[in-house]
Amino acid sequence: MNDPFYITTPIYYVNDEPHLGHAYTTVLADVLARYARLRGDDTVFLTGTDEHGQKVERAARERAITPQQQADAMVMRFQETWDRLHISNDDFLRTTQPRHVRVVQSALQALWETGDIYAGVYEGWYCVPDERFWTDKDVVDGLCPDCGRPVERLAEKNYFFRMSAYQDWLVDYIEAHPGFIRPETRRNEVLGFLRQLLGDLCISRPIDRLSWGIALPFDPEYVTYVWFDALLNYVTAALTPSPLPIPVVKGEDWGRGLLESDSRLAALWPHCVHLIGKDILTTHAVYWPTMLHALGLPQPRMIFAHGWWNVEGIKMSKSLGNVVKPLDLADIYGVDAFRYFLMREMTPGRDASFNLDLIASRYRSDLANDLGNLLSRLVTMIGRYCGGQVPTPDAETDVDAALRTKAETVIGPTLEAVEALLVNDALALAIELVREINRYLETTAPWLRAKAGETARVATILYTAAEALRLASVLLNPVMPERMTVLQRSLGLGEHPQQREDLVWGMLQPGNAVVTGEPLFPRDIEAAR
Ligand code: MSP
Numbered sequence: 029m030n031d032p033f034y035i036t037t038p039i040y041y042v043n044d045e046p047h048l049g050h051a052y053t054t055v056l057a058d059v060l061a062r063y064a065r066l067r068g069d070d071t072v073f074l075t076g077t078d079e080h081g082q083k084v085e086r087a088a089r090e091r092a093i094t095p096q097q098q099a100d101a102m103v104m105r106f107q108e109t110w111d112r113l114h115i116s117n118d119d120f121l122r123t124t125q126p127r128h129v130r131v132v133q134s135a136l137q138a139l140w141e142t143g144d145i146y147a148g149v150y151e152g153w154y155c156v157p158d159e160r161f162w163t164d165k166d167v168v169d170g171l172c173p174d175c176g177r178p179v180e181r182l183a184e185k186n187y188f189f190r191m192s193a194y195q196d197w198l199v200d201y202i203e204a205h206p207g208f209i210r211p212e213t214r215r216n217e218v219l220g221f222l223r224q225l226l227g228d229l230c231i232s233r234p235i236d237r238l239s240w241g242i243a244l245p246f247d248p249e250y251v252t253y254v255w256f257d258a259l260l261n262y263v264t265a266a267l268t269p270s271p272l273p274i275p276v277v278k279g280e281d282w283g284r285g286l287l288e289s290d291s292r293l294a295a296l297w298p299h300c301v302h303l304i305g306k307d308i309l310t311t312h313a314v315y316w317p318t319m320l321h322a323l324g325l326p327q328p329r330m331i332f333a334h335g336w337w338n339v340e341g342i343k344m345s346k347s348l349g350n351v352v353k354p355l356d357l358a359d360i361y362g363v364d365a366f367r368y369f370l371m372r373e374m375t376p377g378r379d380a381s382f383n384l385d386l387i388a389s390r391y392r393s394d395l396a397n398d399l400g401n402l403l404s405r406l407v408t409m410i411g412r413y414c415g416g417q418v419p420t421p422d423a424e425t426d427v428d429a430a431l432r433t434k435a436e437t438v439i440g441p442t443l444e445a446v447e448a449l450l451v452n453d454a455l456a457l458a459i460e461l462v463r464e465i466n467r468y469l470e471t472t473a474p475w476l477r478a479k480a481g482e483t484a485r486v487a488t489i490l491y492t493a494a495e496a497l498r499l500a501s502v503l504l505n506p507v508m509p510e511r512m513t514v515l516q517r518s519l520g521l522g523e524h525p526q527q528r529e530d531l532v533w534g535m536l537q538p539g540n541a542v543v544t545g546e547p548l549f550p551r552d553i554e555a556a557r
Pocket of ligand 1: 037038039040041048049050052053078258259261303304305306307308335336337338344
């Protein structure tokens with residue numbers, strides 16, 4: 029039995045529309061989920077939206093609507109985008125859902141009971157127009173680093189999570205679990221951060237300053253501040269759906285009790301993989317593990333922080349007007365080509381730079397030339413020389429065996445690259461197989477054999493090439509699910525969820541009728557769409 033696979037994206041703020049960066053994390057999670065399903069793992073893929081907090085409250089005020097209306101409108105934008113991008117999430121969590129509110133409130137109460145949450149005084153530099161606190165380090169000459177207006181010193185009662193108590197435990201945990209925070213550079217960054225003394229975490233805001241949040245169960249004059257609410261989404265979604273209240277028990281007994289009573293949580297939680305961008309590393313690799321530990325829950329299997337997409341080397345930002353909208357690119361190149369580009373171009377863990385020439389050249393070389401052209405040549409030749417049916421292969425020669433071996437031996441390393449989260453390497457391997465098939469056709473030249481009347485030889489060559497292409501399409505399917513389904517249909521295969529058995533040589537049935545259709549990746553994209 030395979031371990032289950034529970035993969036999460038960050039939950040996105042609903043103050044803005046989805047952009048290239050959000051699309052990257054979500055497509056990467058989708059691709060990993062699809063590979064896991066291909067492996068036969070019991071897979072749960074979670075994404076969602078982070079709806080509370082000042083940013084959303086302010087965005088709503090600017091548009092003269094309620095925060096709930098703001099959230100509802102933006103959630104639609106995210107869901108529409110994910111639908112268009114072939115995102116196969118099993119769950120979509122909104123932090124305003126009752127199932128989540130009950131988890132957050134009972135977790136808050138559990139930590140309040142043990143004193144891990146306590147009342148204290150929060151002090152800092154406050155920017156009144158921006159409604160936000162800054163630290164000494166942030167403030168420049170008494171001015172807000174964001175809007176440049178004067179800040180004032182403010183002290184107010186708030187609630188704190190006793191994060192400092194878990195610093196030593198966290199350092200030991202990270203050191204004992206090398207695979208917990210990945211890649212290595214991010215792990216070192218977190219260990220470096222933990223060399224300073226860890227403070228406690230302010231987890232509340234008074235409702236007269238922020239009302240759009242989950243009320244503290246032990247003080248209704250306060251709501252919990254975004255991260256305490258947001259991070260718990262991963263636990264909410266792992267629970268068995270239930271309308272019953274969560275029993276309030278103290279501290280660690282909270283998580284232990286849940287694990288004992290909820291078999292879904294117990295099965296999923298230890299296998300959880302959090303995909304995040306490097307911007308939210310500290311919240312996930314410091315706040316979250318200490319919260320989980322205090323609540324008596326084990327740690328997720330892995331926190332993986334990927335790099336940043338810049339645009340032509342510059343940070344994407346609204347004010348620079350260089351925000352890349354994922355659907356604009358999908359409109360030009362097609363959804364699957366866009367997904368391929370995202371996955372092929374970024375080495376997870378490093379930054380990548382977006383530019384239009386890059387996507388155009390990937391499209392032309394890997395997809396239109398190598399892959400699309402191969403399919404259309406093969407289907408045309410099977411039509412012309414084999415009556416439009418996948419031929420029955422005759423005796424295998426050395427050159428055929430070499431291609432079969434290449435196809436069979438590329439499977440292991442491709443799946444291993446995916447397990448190491450190196451989807452870019454996995455794609456390079458799969459496309460290399462496609463190139464090998466093209467070379468094989470050049471070497472074996474079935475068109476010359478056909479002219480010479482060598483029917484049996486032509487049958488073997490075309491079967492071998494088509495079967496190798498089918499295998500490549502199974503490996504590429506998690507990245508380009510729609511285009512690879514079309515490819516398989518062209519080879520006369522029925523539509524079905526891809527399984528491990530599809531990765532075995534010889535699954536292509538002789539006799540299948542091939543289908544000539546529109547090009548898989550039209551060369552003249554502008555004209556074709
Ligand atoms: N709501 C929090 C996350 C809470 S998770 C418990 C949040 N939301 S966000 O809307 O700002 O989304 C942040 C995530 O979007 C990043 O962590 C990253 O995954 C993705 N990206 C946003 N901009 C990005 C780039 N320019 N490049 C790559 N990914 C980036 O933070």
